[in-house]
Amino acid sequence: MTRLFLTGAGAVTHAGLGLDALASAMGGEASFASETPIPDGPAHAVGRIGRLDDPDCASSYKRWGQLDTYSRYGFVAARLAMEDAGIDADTAGRDRIGVMLGTAFGCMEENQRFDRYGVAADGTLKGASPLLFKGTVDNAPAGWIAVAWKLKGPNATYVSGAGSGLEALWGAEGVLRKNRAPALLVGGVERIVDLHLLLREADPARHGATMSEGAGLVLVEREDSLTRRGGRARAELLGVARTRGTYADARAAALTQFGLEPESVSDRFHGLPEGGLKSTLGESHGAWGGIALCAALAYLNHDGSWEGRHHALVHAFGEGDEHFFAALKTVEE
Amino acid sequence: MTRVVVTGLGMVSAAGTGVPAAWSKLADGTTALNPISKFDGALYDRTVAGEANHLARTDGGDRCEQLLELAADELIADSGWDDALMVDAGVVLGTCQGSIARAEQIHRKYARRPQEAATDDDKARFAAYRPGAGTTWLAEHLGAGGPRATVGMVCVSSSVALCHAVDLVQRGACRRVVAGGFEEFSQFVFTGFHCIGATATGGLRPFDEERDGTVLGEGAVLMTLETLEDAQARGATIYAEIAGGGFAADAFHMTAPDPEGGGLERAIRQAFSEAGVGPADIDAISAHGTGTAFNDGMECKAFARIFKEVADADRMPPISGVKSVFGHTLGAAGALDATMSILALRDQLFPPTVALETSIQPTWDFVPGGSKPADRPIDVVLSTNSAFGGNNSALILRRVDAS
Numbered sequence: 181m182t183r184l185f186l187t188g189a190g191a192v193t194h195a196g197l198g199l200d201a202l203a204s205a206m207g208g209e210a211s212f213a214s215e216t217p218i219p220d221g222p223a224h225a226v227g228r229i230g231r232l233d234d235p236d237c238a239s240s241y242k243r244w245g246q247l248d249t250y251s252r253y254g255f256v257a258a259r260l261a262m263e264d265a266g267i268d269a270d271t272a273g274r275d276r277i278g279v280m281l282g283t284a285f286g287c288m289e290e291n292q293r294f295d296r297y298g299v300a301a302d303g304t305l306k307g308a309s310p311l312l313f314k315g316t317v318d319n320a321p322a323g324w325i326a327v328a329w330k331l332k333g334p335n336a337t338y339v340s341g342a343g344s345g346l347e348a349l350w351g352a353e354g355v356l357r358k359n360r361a362p363a364l365l366v367g368g369v370e371r372i373v374d375l376h377l378l379l380r381e382a383d384p385a386r387h388g389a390t391m392s393e394g395a396g397l398v399l400v401e402r403e404d405s406l407t408r409r410g411g412r413a414r415a416e417l418l419g420v421a422r423t424r425g426t427y428a429d430a431r432a433a434a435l436t437q438f439g440l441e442p443e444s445v446s447d448r449f450h451g452l453p454e455g456g457l458k459s460t461l462g463e464s465h466g467a468w469g470g471i472a473l474c475a476a477l478a479y480l481n482h483d484g485s486w487e488g489r490h491h492a493l494v495h496a497f498g499e500g501d502e503h504f505f506a507a508l509k510t511v512e513e
Numbered sequence: 514m515t516r517v518v519v520t521g522l523g524m525v526s527a528a529g530t531g532v533p534a535a536w537s538k539l540a541d542g543t544t545a546l547n548p549i550s551k552f553d554g555a556l557y558d559r560t561v562a563g564e565a566n567h568l569a570r571t572d573g574g575d576r577c578e579q580l581l582e583l584a585a586d587e588l589i590a591d592s593g594w595d596d597a598l599m600v601d602a603g604v605v606l607g608t609c610q611g612s613i614a615r616a617e618q619i620h621r622k623y624a625r626r627p628q629e630a631a632t633d634d635d636k637a638r639f640a641a642y643r644p645g646a647g648t649t650w651l652a653e654h655l656g657a658g659g660p661r662a663t664v665g666m667v668c669v670s671s672s673v674a675l676c677h678a679v680d681l682v683q684r685g686a687c688r689r690v691v692a693g694g695f696e697e698f699s700q701f702v703f704t705g706f707h708c709i710g711a712t713a714t715g716g717l718r719p720f721d722e723e724r725d726g727t728v729l730g731e732g733a734v735l736m737t738l739e740t741l742e743d744a745q746a747r748g749a750t751i752y753a754e755i756a757g758g759g760f761a762a763d764a765f766h767m768t769a770p771d772p773e774g775g776g777l778e779r780a781i782r783q784a785f786s787e788a789g790v791g792p793a794d795i796d797a798i799s800a801h802g803t804g805t806a807f808n809d810g811m812e813c814k815a816f817a818r819i820f821k822e823v824a825d826a827d828r829m830p831p832i833s834g835v836k837s838v839f840g841h842t843l844g845a846a847g848a849l850d851a852t853m854s855i856l857a858l859r860d861q862l863f864p865p866t867v868a869l870e871t872s873i874q875p876t877w878d879f880v881p882g883g884s885k886p887a888d889r890p891i892d893v894v895l896s897t898n899s900a901f902g903g904n905n906s907a908l909i910l911r912r913v914d915a916s
Binding site for chain 2: 217218219220221275278279283284285286288291292294295296298304305308309310313314316317318319320322323324326327329330331332333334335336337338339340341344347351354358360374375378379422424498499500502
C-alpha cells in the first residue's frame, strides 16, 4: 500500500493566517469577538475573521474580487498550503492535483444575500445577479481553487456537519490509494453568518463551544509523487478511521485499527468542546478537521514531536454517534 | 475488490410516486413536465417545471422530508431490508440546496425585520435547512445507525454520493448503504438559473438544435447498496453492480463547463479504469443532457473523443437524455439518471430522449420519441453528470449476470 504524506498546510482562523498564527493561538488565551446580531439583542461570542482581503491573492488572481467570503477562506488556505508544499506553476503534474473539502453550512451567507436581493420586496428580479448566484453553491471554494490553479484532478465537497473536513480526508485517502491523483488539497471551510448566532444557540452540533469560522487545508500527497518532485514531508498520514460510540470507545477502536498503543499517541488535537484547542480556536464545524490537521503540523513545526510522542490523532465528531480520527506520524529525516 | 450491487430502488418525481410511474413515463416517451405551481412563473416569463404536483404541499412541512419519506417507503419494500439489516446501514445523500425553502422566509424576514427573526419556529426551520439535515432526517427515519454523509456538489451531488457509498462498503466502513439524492423545486434556485440565462422558454430538449435551456424539477431517488456476497446470501433481487465511478474538475469556470468537456472525459476515464472496461464495452449512455447550449455541446465533444473508434466502426452506443421527462432535479439528478440506467439494464430497453427533433449530432442515436428495445444485449451503461463549480462525474452500471 502506498504511503501518504502531508506536504503542505494553510490555515485561516481568527488568530490570523498561517501555521505560526495557529501555534500562537494554541499557546495563548481565547480572543473571541462579541457581536449582537439583532438590535438591542443578546451578545454572542464568535471567532470572527470577517471579509478577508489577501494582497497576494488579489495581485495574482484577477477574479479575486468576485470571490464570496466563504470561498476566500478556502482560497487563501489553499494558497498557503500550495506555497508551503513548494507547488508552483512549474511543478510537473500539478494539473492532476485535486481538491476535496468539507463544510457544515457552506454557502449560507451567499444564499442569504441572494434571497435578500434576488427576489426583491416588490417582487421583481432586478437584484438577481449571476455574480451573486455563483456563490450560492456549497462547492464554490473547491471550484474557485480548481479554476485558479488549474487543478483538474478529483474534486468533491462534503456537507456532512462538523465532521465534514475529516470526511473529505477519508474520501481523499481512498482516491489517493487508488492512484486517481498524485496529491489532493484537503480540509474544511466554514463561514458563520449572523443567523447562525441568532438561530443556533441550542444546536447540539455546537457541542457547547464558541462558534468560529475559517479554513484549514493540507496537501496530501502520494509517496511516489513526493519522491518524484523532491518535496518535503511534514508528517505521514497513516489513515483515517471512522468509529462509533462514546469518545473513549471510538478512540480505542481507532487505535486498534491503526495498530497504535494509547501511550504512543498525542490526543491534543481532539474535537471535544472542553480541555482542548476549541477553547481557543472555537467550534469551526466543517472547517474543524482541516484546522486541527494544520494545528497538529504547527505543533510539530515548533516542537519536533507531539508532546514527545511520534503519533497524533486528529479528531472530529461525525454525524450521529460517529467519530473521525486521522492518525499522523512524524517523519524521520 | 468487493463488488457492490443495487438491491432496491425508490423514487418520487414529477412523474409520480414510485419507480414504476417514472419508468412508465420514460419508456412511453411522455414528458412529466407541468405548469409551475409553486410561484408565479410569469415573473420569469416561464411556465414549465418538473414539480411533483401529485403531492400536496403541506403548510410548514418540509418538502424534502416529504419526498424522502415516500421514496424510502418504496425502497424498503423493494429491497427487503428489515430493521436488523438497517441497524448498521449507512446513509449517503447528495443535494444542491437541501431544504432551501425553509430558509427563504427567514432570510427575507431577517433582512427587513431582524428583531423578529428569532422565534422558536424560525430556529426549528433554520436547523432543518443545514445541507446535511436531509441525511440526518432519513437516517433517523429509517433507523439506520451506520455512517452518514452528504455531498453538496450541485448537479453531480448524488452521483458522487453513490461513489462515496460504494467506497464506504468497499473499505469496510459498513456493509450496506442507503444512497441517492433529493431536491425540492424552489424559487430560490429557479431565480438563480434564470438570472444566468439557463432556463428554457418551453420544454427541455436535450441535444436538440433548438434547445434553449433547462427546466428545473424535484424529487428524491434512493437505492440500497450492499455487497454482492450479502445480496446473494439473502436471495435479494440484484438490479445491477456499480462497477466504477469517477469525478474530476474542469478547472475552467465557475458556472460554464469546459467547452471541450475535458473534466467529463477525465471522470469517464477514471470510471472506466475502476470498472475495468473501455469504450467498446459500453452498450448505452445516459447523458447529463440539461438542454443548455453549453452543457450538451460539451458532452458531445467529450463523447466524441472517448468513443471515436467505436463511432468510426458504426457502433456508437445510443445516448439518452432523460431530463426531458423529469426536468433537471439537480441534487437528485445523478441518482435519477443512474436509476433509469439500471432499469434499462433490467428491461433491455434504450430510454428515449423525449422532445428531440433535430439532433446536434445527426450520426448518433439519441433514441428520439419513445424507448427502443435493445438490438444487442445491454450489459454495461455509462451515466454522466456535470455541475456548477466545474464538477463532472461518471458511473459504470453493469448487469451482474453479464460479468
